[in-house]
Amino acid sequence: xxxxxxxxxxxxxxxxxxxxxxxxxxxxxxxxxxxxxxxxxxxxxxxxxxxxxxxxxxxxxxxxxxxxxxxxxxxxxxxxxxxxxxxxxxxxxxxxxxxxxxxxxxxxxxxxxxxxxxxxxxxxxxxxxxxxxxxxxxxxxxxxxxxxxxxxxxxxxxxxxxxxxxxxxxxxxxxxxxxxxxxxxxxxxxxxxxxxxxxxxxxxxxxxxx
Numbered sequence: 001x002x003x004x005x006x007x008x009x010x011x012x013x014x015x016x017x018x019x020x021x022x023x024x025x026x027x028x029x030x031x032x033x034x035x036x037x038x039x040x041x042x043x044x045x046x047x048x049x050x051x052x053x054x055x056x057x058x059x060x061x062x063x064x065x066x067x068x069x070x071x072x073x074x075x076x077x078x079x080x081x082x083x084x085x086x087x088x089x090x091x092x093x094x095x096x097x098x099x100x101x102x103x104x105x106x107x108x109x110x111x112x113x114x115x116x117x118x119x120x121x122x123x124x125x126x127x128x129x130x131x132x133x134x135x136x137x138x139x140x141x142x143x144x145x146x147x148x149x150x151x152x153x154x155x156x157x158x159x160x161x162x163x164x165x166x167x168x169x170x171x172x173x174x175x176x177x178x179x180x181x182x183x184x185x186x187x188x189x190x191x192x193x194x195x196x197x198x199x200x201x202x203x204x205x206x207x208x209x210x
Contacts (some may be wrong), residue, residue: 023166
């Protein structure tokens, strides 16, 4: 229980969650959004983040309605107002940890991992991280260009993979609330318990107790 609470606090909730369930991609896979600017290097280590991501993903996949789930991950690298926005150099070990846990523990369920925006700095990060990823997972990683400015519109190329209404409104395009979430009395699962057969059912900020 104590570890679950720790991991939930690392992942966060609502708009301040590093990892969130979105809707569905056009290929039918479930979508997770990873918000790199919310990583806080002053509060936890890369290993802590890796354990929290593993906890979240396991909870996500173990939901009863998901049989043999496959998922697409959107990884956003640009900054957002009121987020920690640590430097690229500080992010490198955290991206390594994230890549390792996804490739080591969930390789068969990962359909694709889409990283954006991907300018020259992204290429530097990739040249470091790629050697820590198995070849099968490496082949599932895709890169999308776009503006690195804060709150820039999402790259249109993203919508080749999923419809706009399957991404939370304002994700990466609006500043975050300044107030941090209050400490939780008990851990909640990152994934929602919504049904996605009808796109209008989507509620990105819902959480459920497990």
